[in-house]
Amino acid sequence: MTLAQVSEATGIAVSQLSLLENGKREAKISTLQKLATCYQASMADLTAEVPSRRGQLEIELERAMNSPLARQRGLPTPRISPRMPMDVLETLVALHRELARTAEEHIATPEEARRANVELRETMKERDNYFAELETAAAGLLRKVGYQRGPVSQHEISAITAHLGFTLHHVSDLPHSTRSVTDLKQMRIYLPQSPGDHDPRSVLLQALGHYVLEHAAPRNYGEFLRQRVETNYLAAALLMPEGTTVEFLRKAKHDKELAVEDLRDRFAVSYESAAHRFTNLATKHLDITLHFQKVHESGIIYKAYENDGVAFPTDHTGAIEGQPVCRFWTSRQVFDVNDKFNSFNQYTDTPTGTYWCSARVESGPSGTFSTSIGIPYVQAKWFRGRDTRARSKSGCPDESCCRRPPRGLAEAWAGHAWPSARAHSHLLAALPPGAFPGVDDTEVYRFLESHSG
Numbered sequence: 001m002t003l004a005q006v007s008e009a010t011g012i013a014v015s016q017l018s019l020l021e022n023g024k025r026e027a028k029i030s031t032l033q034k035l036a037t038c039y040q041a042s043m044a045d046l047t048a049e050v051p052s053r054r055g056q057l058e059i060e061l062e063r064a065m066n067s068p069l070a071r072q073r074g075l076p077t078p079r080i081s082p083r084m085p086m087d088v089l090e091t092l093v094a095l096h097r098e099l100a101r102t103a104e105e106h107i108a109t110p111e112e113a114r115r116a117n118v119e120l121r122e123t124m125k126e127r128d129n130y131f132a133e134l135e136t137a138a139a140g141l142l143r144k145v146g147y148q149r150g151p152v153s154q155h156e157i158s159a160i161t162a163h164l165g166f167t168l169h170h171v172s173d174l175p176h177s178t179r180s181v182t183d184l185k186q187m188r189i190y191l192p193q194s195p196g197d198h199d200p201r202s203v204l205l206q207a208l209g210h211y212v213l214e215h216a217a218p219r220n221y222g223e224f225l226r227q228r229v230e231t232n233y234l235a236a237a238l239l240m241p242e243g244t245t246v247e248f249l250r251k252a253k254h255d256k257e258l259a260v261e262d263l264r265d266r267f268a269v270s271y272e273s274a275a276h277r278f279t280n281l282a283t284k285h286l287d288i289t290l291h292f293q294k295v296h297e298s299g300i301i302y303k304a305y306e307n308d309g310v311a312f313p314t315d316h317t318g319a320i321e322g323q324p325v326c327r328f329w330t331s332r333q334v335f336d337v338n339d340k341f342n343s344f345n346q347y348t349d350t351p352t353g354t355y356w357c358s359a360r361v362e363s364g365p366s367g368t369f370s371t372s373i374g375i376p377y378v379q380a381k382w383f384r385g386r387d388t389r390a391r392s393k394s395g396c397p398d399e400s401c402c403r404r405p406p407r408g409l410a411e412a413w414a415g416h417a418w419p420s421a422r423a424h425s426h427l428l429a430a431l432p433p434g435a436f437p438g439v440d441d442t443e444v445y446r447f448l449e450s451h452s453g
């Protein structure tokens, strides 16, 4: 109906109707009654809270046009009037939705990824890398399958899988961008026939972790990282249960024989898993502050954690991943040590104090890495290897420590060298879009489709 027709039917002036229609004036009850009669509707229809589809679109467009995202881009803001055709309204809303979606996807830039890492590491430090709720979840699962103490057997892990209602399927055609795929429709977990350089128990427990912790598809890179930390934590807490592990570590501390290798051997896990698990329990249960590093042979940090004040190299965002570690630190000195069977221990003087550190080198398909644990000097007395004679001095982050070449060398070569850099693509490249960074959804869906028969 045109305004003139409504005016004629109700006796309300066109100018009045226009004001009502544009939301500039509220109607009196008597006016609403007239309109209800005219539209053959009830009063409730006219005053219902749920806006019409058009109303919803108008509200959404209004919000989208005023969002920081649209303002940042200086997008035009047409006046939303009743005369704006419905298809135009729908198109504008669809374009704004698409803009928001792509902005969300591209959020995982290296810059964003670094910030997400910094935030996560802050949380871990605040909690001394101990997550009580995950320990409780792990203990609960273990109790359900009758676990009592000591290392967790393969059989007990199978029992946990069955308890949660999953069946296991080993396949040779797992999508190459994944470590495992979970089919939540048929409650199946697909694992590779040969797990590569990952502990098959960890891969399985991580897959179960997402289910146990009720993770939804991550909305951004920060959430993706947090979920990964949680599932890794839960897997470690299942392989090295808190009670029995703390008992083992307390005895070692009492005997002044603490060593990450012993934890590794006792629970049949990798050195890295053992070192990482040690960071969960050391501060909470042994009153030991510490730091952990995984460093590539090129000297670049892959992972690190500290709550003992050691100064990791950082970029302007506070991120440490991808930064070069001081060449005098244990985590780099260890690469020059020939004994690959035993850990390398060293005291290092740094501007924030002296630390005793223990490091190991391990090689895998993705390269050669050192994994190390460091402890403030006064705590070294609890550890095996405290009697090491190896000492080092680091002045980093002062550039004169190891970043600037010595003068003689610089004089001989400055201006005559043109190296071609090897890019650390996975650390620096823009992260691939999608809910699961780097995972090809099409490939995963095709895989599930082909196995679901």
Ligand SMILES: [Zn+2]
Pocket (backbone or CB within 6 Å): 325, 326, 327, 328, 394, 395, 396, 401, 402, 403
């Ligand atoms: Zn240095």
